[in-house]
Amino acid sequence: MDSRPAHQPIRVVFVLLPGSLVLDWAGPAEALRIANQRLRAMGQPERFAIEFASPRPTAIGSVGVAMSGLAELPAQWNGPGWVVLVGQPGDRIAIDTPEAQDMLHWLRGQRFERGRLELVTICAGAVLAAHAGALAGRRATTHHHHLGELSAVEPRCDVVSNRVFVIDPPLYSSAGVTTGIDLVLHRIAELCGEALAAQVAQTMVVALRRGPNDPELSPFLAYRNHLHAALHRVQDAVSEQPQAEWSVPRMAEVGHTSSRHLTRLFVEHAGVAPLAYLRRLRLATAQLALASGASVTRAAEQSGFGSDTQLRRAWHQFGLPGSPSEAQSASGV
Numbered sequence: 001m002d003s004r005p006a007h008q009p010i011r012v013v014f015v016l017l018p019g020s021l022v023l024d025w026a027g028p029a030e031a032l033r034i035a036n037q038r039l040r041a042m043g044q045p046e047r048f049a050i051e052f053a054s055p056r057p058t059a060i061g062s063v064g065v066a067m068s069g070l071a072e073l074p075a076q077w078n079g080p081g082w083v084v085l086v087g088q089p090g091d092r093i094a095i096d097t098p099e100a101q102d103m104l105h106w107l108r109g110q111r112f113e114r115g116r117l118e119l120v121t122i123c124a125g126a127v128l129a130a131h132a133g134a135l136a137g138r139r140a141t142t143h144h145h146h147l148g149e150l151s152a153v154e155p156r157c158d159v160v161s162n163r164v165f166v167i168d169p170p171l172y173s174s175a176g177v178t179t180g181i182d183l184v185l186h187r188i189a190e191l192c193g194e195a196l197a198a199q200v201a202q203t204m205v206v207a208l209r210r211g212p213n214d215p216e217l218s219p220f221l222a223y224r225n226h227l228h229a230a231l232h233r234v235q236d237a238v239s240e241q242p243q244a245e246w247s248v249p250r251m252a253e254v255g256h257t258s259s260r261h262l263t264r265l266f267v268e269h270a271g272v273a274p275l276a277y278l279r280r281l282r283l284a285t286a287q288l289a290l291a292s293g294a295s296v297t298r299a300a301e302q303s304g305f306g307s308d309t310q311l312r313r314a315w316h317q318f319g320l321p322g323s324p325s326e327a328q329s330a331s332g333v
Helices: 022-041 098-108 125-131 144-153 179-192 194-204 229-240 248-255 259-270 274-291 296-303 308-317 324-330
Strands: 010-015 048-053 081-085 117-122 165-168 171-174
Touching: 010 022, 022 048, 022 117, 022 179, 022 194, 081 125, 098 125, 117 125, 117 179, 125 144, 125 171, 165 179, 171 179, 179 194, 194 229, 229 248, 229 259, 229 274, 248 259, 248 274, 259 274, 274 296, 274 308, 274 324, 296 308, 296 324, 308 324
Parallel strands: 010 048, 010 081, 081 117, 117 171
Antiparallel strands: 165 171
């Protein structure tokens, strides 16, 4: 989870031009809005301050929707921020309009730095970033129709194909359209925790992909591709506090059902038994703690395992490589 002070929200500025693909910015913006909503519900401050900016106060989007009241492109940044560039329709990205030229001039004046001002590109937004010189020496991806164009515009960029998104801080690029949601979910997980990201994804009813290279789902994200409200309520509660003293009867209380019925719901809709689901979440929590440099004993305590022995037993039960001790040593902390 991100270590920035919770009172310092990230200013997320979606930069819109005439013709900007609506789904490129609307989906990620909704994910951030829902994350803020979930944080408020838990009594925590919002983490994202969402803005829409443009060289002009109005613009017509890709499907003909009129976007008005757009803010000016930021003249300065006070605190952490993201610049989000989105794609446009067409085989090539036109930069000969006055709006595009003004935006590129502004973008060239930005100084991107990890944790301070970061650049997020969705779809062919990477091509716009390349025209501004922001991708030299970086790894990035874009929509498959624009991979060749991106390489031609910025030969010094390591263009990666066949990826949902690519992370090369302070640059975060996604392949296009719905993959912008995948990228933002990944960033929400980094900043606010995987449990919250899973709740956002479930609210949006989107498929869950863990990250740019991971072939498997995180346990916080797995077992959630169903629409049963009571079961999601239980999974939300357990994922928020996996270290709590959970039992099947206590889970059933959260779901307002019986223990036997809850077990049937887990098996039918999630494909896993309740206590096996709990152990997987606790194991994932322990892995995160070990990766952060916690001792095996401390990781066991933080994740809800009663002892080092129980953590080691679960580690081997679920076939994780090595041992908790080796994972702690590999953290290098």
